[in-house]
Amino acid sequence: MIIEILFPEHANLFGDMSNMRYLQACLPEATFIRTSLNEVPYFVNHKVDLLYMGPMTERVQQRAILTLMPFADRIKEMIEDKTPMLFTGNAIEVLGHNIVLENGNSIHGLGLLEMNTKQDMYHRYNGLVLGHFAPVQSDIVGFKSQFTSATGNNADCAFLKVERGIGLNKQSSYEGFFKGNMIATYLIGPILILNPALTRWLLDTMGATDAPLAFEEAVNDAYARRLAEFCDPQVDVE
Amino acid sequence: MKKTIRFYLALWAAKLTTAVLRMLHRNATHLPGVVALKLCPDFLGRIDKPKTIIAVTGTNGKTTVCNLLDDILPDFGITPLNNRFGGNVRGGIVATFLNASTLGGHLKEDMAVLEIDERSAIHIFKYIHPDYLLVTNLFRDSFKRNAHSEFISDILNSAIPPKTKLIVNADDLIGSHLAPRNPRVAFGIAHREGDWETPQNIVCDMVTCPHCYTTLQYDFVRYNHIGRAHCPNCGYGSLTPKYEITDADTLTRTLTLRSPEGEETYRMLGDNITDWYNTLAAVTVLREVGFDAHGIASSLLKQQIVKSRFEQIEQNGKTVTMLLSKGQNPIACSRSFDFIRRTDGKKAVILLVEDFFDAKHSTENIAWLYDADFEFLNRDDITQILVAGVRAADFRVRLLLAGIPDERILCMREELATADAVDWDAVDNTFVLFDVYTVSFAEAVRDRLQERLNGNNEEVAP
Numbered sequence: 001m002i003i004e005i006l007f008p009e010h011a012n013l014f015g016d017m018s019n020m021r022y023l024q025a026c027l028p029e030a031t032f033i034r035t036s037l038n039e040v041p042y043f044v045n046h047k048v049d050l051l052y053m054g055p056m057t058e059r060v061q062q063r064a065i066l067t068l069m070p071f072a073d074r075i076k077e078m079i080e081d082k083t084p085m086l087f088t089g090n091a092i093e094v095l096g097h098n099i100v101l102e103n104g105n106s107i108h109g110l111g112l113l114e115m116n117t118k119q120d121m122y123h124r125y126n127g128l129v130l131g132h133f134a135p136v137q138s139d140i141v142g143f144k145s146q147f148t149s150a151t152g153n154n155a156d157c158a159f160l161k162v163e164r165g166i167g168l169n170k171q172s173s174y175e176g177f178f179k180g181n182m183i184a185t186y187l188i189g190p191i192l193i194l195n196p197a198l199t200r201w202l203l204d205t206m207g208a209t210d211a212p213l214a215f216e217e218a219v220n221d222a223y224a225r226r227l228a229e230f231c232d233p234q235v236d237v238e
Numbered sequence: 239m240k241k242t243i244r245f246y247l248a249l250w251a252a253k254l255t256t257a258v259l260r261m262l263h264r265n266a267t268h269l270p271g272v273v274a275l276k277l278c279p280d281f282l283g284r285i286d287k288p289k290t291i292i293a294v295t296g297t298n299g300k301t302t303v304c305n306l307l308d309d310i311l312p313d314f315g316i317t318p319l320n321n322r323f324g325g326n327v328r329g330g331i332v333a334t335f336l337n338a339s340t341l342g343g344h345l346k347e348d349m350a351v352l353e354i355d356e357r358s359a360i361h362i363f364k365y366i367h368p369d370y371l372l373v374t375n376l377f378r379d380s381f382k383r384n385a386h387s388e389f390i391s392d393i394l395n396s397a398i399p400p401k402t403k404l405i406v407n408a409d410d411l412i413g414s415h416l417a418p419r420n421p422r423v424a425f426g427i428a429h430r431e432g433d434w435e436t437p438q439n440i441v442c443d444m445v446t447c448p449h450c451y452t453t454l455q456y457d458f459v460r461y462n463h464i465g466r467a468h469c470p471n472c473g474y475g476s477l478t479p480k481y482e483i484t485d486a487d488t489l490t491r492t493l494t495l496r497s498p499e500g501e502e503t504y505r506m507l508g509d510n511i512t513d514w515y516n517t518l519a520a521v522t523v524l525r526e527v528g529f530d531a532h533g534i535a536s537s538l539l540k541q542q543i544v545k546s547r548f549e550q551i552e553q554n555g556k557t558v559t560m561l562l563s564k565g566q567n568p569i570a571c572s573r574s575f576d577f578i579r580r581t582d583g584k585k586a587v588i589l590l591v592e593d594f595f596d597a598k599h600s601t602e603n604i605a606w607l608y609d610a611d612f613e614f615l616n617r618d619d620i621t622q623i624l625v626a627g628v629r630a631a632d633f634r635v636r637l638l639l640a641g642i643p644d645e646r647i648l649c650m651r652e653e654l655a656t657a658d659a660v661d662w663d664a665v666d667n668t669f670v671l672f673d674v675y676t677v678s679f680a681e682a683v684r685d686r687l688q689e690r691l692n693g694n695n696e697e698v699a700p
Contacts (some may be wrong), residue, residue: 009445009453014381015568015608017440021639037451057388063451121389126382128601143603145381188381189605193635215638222631229601229628236600 001030001208004042006053007064008034014145016054016088018190023050025214026203037067044071048083049206051075055089055188058101058119058147065094065109072110078180079112084205085182088191090146092176092184093117099148113177113184115152115168125149127238129187130230131160131175138197139163141223141230142187150186159185164230165237181205196220239283239365241343248278249285249343252336267324271332282328282365285335285343288319288350291366292523293402295354295394296374296413297387298570299516300326303374304353305544306520311349313537314529319347327358331366356390357383359397367399372523373406373413374515377462377569378441381605387412387443405522407515408479409464411444411454425522426466426479427514430486433458433465439572441609447474460511461576462569481522486514493517502531505538508548510577551684553691557667558684565591565673566602568609574671575614583666586622587615588656588683592629594675604632612640621664624648624656626679653679657686 005020024032030049033042037060043051056064068075075095078085093099096115100106109117129142140160150168158167159176167174168186176185185191192199196219203211213219229235252274259266274281292307294300308320321334331352339345354362356376373394376387384390391412398404398417406414408426437445439462446453447469457476459465468475484501485494491506493514504521507513517538524534549560559581563574571591578587596602615623615637623646625633630649637647648659653676660668668687672680 012441013378013386015605018605018608018639021608025639036453037446057386059388121392124382124385126603128603143605145385145603145605147385189603190608193608193639215635218631218635218638218644222635225628225631226601 001027001206002033002042002046002048003027003030003050003052004033004035004048006035006041006051007037007056007060007067008054009036010060011054011056011064011091013055013057014089014188015190016188019054019086019088019192020052022190022193022199022214026199026211027208037063041068041071043078044074050202051078051083051085053087053091053094055091058090058121061090061094061099062107064091065107068094068110072112075110076112079182080180082180083182084202085180085184086202087182087184089186089188090148092186093148093150095177095184096150096152113152113179114154115150115177117148117150119148121147123147125166125238127165128230128235129160129162129165129175129237130227131162131165133160133178133198133201136197136201138195138223139227139230140191140195140198141226142185142191142194143189144186145188146186159183193219194223194226196223239280241284242278244278245281245284245343248274248281249336249339250341251277252333253341256333256337266337267333268329269333270336271325271329274332274336275329280365282332282335282362285339286345287366288345288347290349290527291352291368292318292350292370292372292527293352293354293363293366293368294372294374295356295359296372297356297377297379297390298567298573299374299512299519300353302516302543302547303372303519303523304351306516306541307351307523309541310520310524310534310537311351313540314533316349317347319345319350319352321352326353326355328361331358331362357393360393363397363399368402370523370526371398371402371404372519373404373410373416374519375407375410375464376413376416378443378609379569380566382566382603391416403526405519405526406477407464407519408477408482409460409466409515411463411467411476414477422477423481423522423526424477424479425481425518426476427460427483427486427511427518429458429466430460433460435459437463439611440613441568441572447472449474461573481518481525483514483518495521497525497531499531502535504535505541507538507541508543510548510573512573513543549684551688553688555666556662556691558687558691559667559669560680560684561669561671562674563591563671565593565675566606568606571671572611572614574669575611578620578669579614579617581667583619584664585620586624586660586665586668587620588624588626588660588668588670589633590626590653590656590670590672590676590679590683592627592673594673597628602629604629604636607632607636612636612642616641620646622646622648622659622661624650624659626650626653626656654682654686657683657690660687660690662690
């Protein structure tokens with residue numbers, strides 16, 4: 001089992017690297033390949049069982065696009081091959097068409113997702129999301145914290161149909177993208193720890209059907225408590 | 239900027255607001271400033287300023303350093319204008335100037351020591367140009383508010399006035415390179431036993447050179463990105479400190495400092511490395527402003543870290559240690575965890591650091607728990623970790639991921655119940671980690687722990 005983490009020295013904001021630590025606890029025998037920004041990614045020439053990239057600063061995001069641009073076709077091939085992939089936070093924007101920066105300039109993304117992004121560094125959006133991910137019975141819970149809003153066409157390929165919170169933007173009820181077995185989402189933080197059913201699906205999709213969830217009773221307990229809060233109309237989502 | 243009719247109206251309206259709030263026994267630390275700004279948006283530019291302005295910003299330590307400066311300066315015959323009891327955002331700074339000014343908008347103070355929130359610097363430095371700006375350090379802080387340290391650096395870079403002299407931490411590669419064209423002086427702590435060769439914490443925001451992305455070579459790492467490093471490719475690296483602690487003697491409680499004038503000795507105010515950085519930062523500011531080393535050293539003999547931040551109570555051979563550890567701030571909590579692991583004896587840890595405000599109306603984004611080094615608590619000499627509050631189940635998962643056995647983790651809903659669950663027969667020291675907004679809970683826990691040490695073991699009803 002090979003899991004490649006892209007640019008972990010930078011793409012590690014908001015506790016997202018905990019998702020990989022949790023997978024390591026679930027898959028103690030797995031090999032984790034950590035690829036830095038100056039290296040050719042492992043997935044370019046090899047099969048991986050999971051490709052992961054977490055959120056990063058806005059400057060690093062531009063650098064990540066430059067690094068990955070030559071391999072956009074390879075990522076597209078992996079989407080079509082149904083290779084499991086997870087992009088969290090603003091890593092999703094790397095895969096979109098373009099990002100309009102605060103200064104008005106625009107940069108191209110990899111063009112793999114039907115979305116465009118606009119930065120607003122003076123207004124940070126913080127909120128909760130409760131939504132439904134089709135392959136999983138349980139609702140998904142998560143958090144957003146971002147300077148950007150996105151527009152795009154994701155109604156038929158969204159990661160989540162949002163029940164509470166926002167989707168790609170405040171008017172959208174579709175969050176992120178789910179294509180092949182690639183999840184690209186604005187949700188940040190330990191989403192695999194927060195959502196045991198999602199992790200179960202991911203492990204099964206990776207072929208690790210026998211791998212037990214680490215600390216299963218504890219993560220299920222925390223999930224049940226959080227879900228009750230997220231469903232409570234008294235709880236503010238923004 | 240000249241004083242206009244609009245300015246005077248704002249001044250008087252704000253002073254009236256202050257008077258009314260005080261009659262109602264309410265804090266007048268923020269609202270009067272808001273009133274003044276509403277009526278006169280450039281109020282800060284028009285009010286009189288002291289001759290010398292010292293501003294202090296940074297992620298951690300700014301309140302402690304400001305308190306030290308405010309307490310030492312009177313020994314030199316100076317009572318500075320300060321926002322010690324006010325806010326550190328724009329409204330609080332305005333209120334500070336308002337409260338000190340006459341009805342004509344004049345000030346009697348010649349010097350100001352102002353704690354400035356990093357994000358608010360852009361609004362404040364537009365009108366207040368500090369002569370000295372101390373940047374204690376820059377780290378990840380609240381994700382919701384501060385996003386990441388690059389975002390905060392960009393704000394400060396666009397806000398710092400060009401003539402302001404920076405006083406920076408040479409051991410902090412992020413803060414020390416702010417506003418590169420400004421004059422600066424650096425302080426630091428020389429390599430010590432116990433420093434690392436490579437980063438050890440979960441979070442290290444200086445892994446590669448910000449100019450050429452080459453992996454940095456660390457000469458030593460103290461915690462997170464605090465240490466000395468250089469880029470082997472382009473010459474970027476740590477500054478050379480003008481004021482450097484070369485020795486810290488915990489037996490004689492002294493810090494030995496190398497300055498351009500030679501060796502100086504100062505009292506050690508606390509056992510934590512962050513206490514030493516805070517003391518060094520205050521000393522550097524005072525030395526740069528022009529105060530003599532002997533006078534500073536004499537004054538430091540009288541100072542102490544305020545009890546609201548650190549308090550140790552010994553009773554019947556056992557110790558209760560209260561540690562302020564800002565929630566949603568993974569670095570501050572990791573420093574506390576590091577302090578605990580370096581303390582001798584069997585220990586219990588009570589965590590009261592969940593977000594007080596989120597718990598009231600929403601549900602806390604607990605992502606920050608995964609940037610904090612709970613792994614430091616995975617030790618055989620830490621026999622109990624007690625967590626209270628609505629997020630206790632999340633803390634349990636985080637502690638399990640840190641490798642801590644489930645049987646050492648006790649989760650409870652009510653804060654006070656943690657004090658009753660501490661097994662005093664098995665532990666020598668109980669650490670209570672609390673946030674600025676959970677002080678009342680922490681004090682209740684402390685008092686209950688003391689009661690139990692005094693022999694009252696009757697459980698308090700939750």
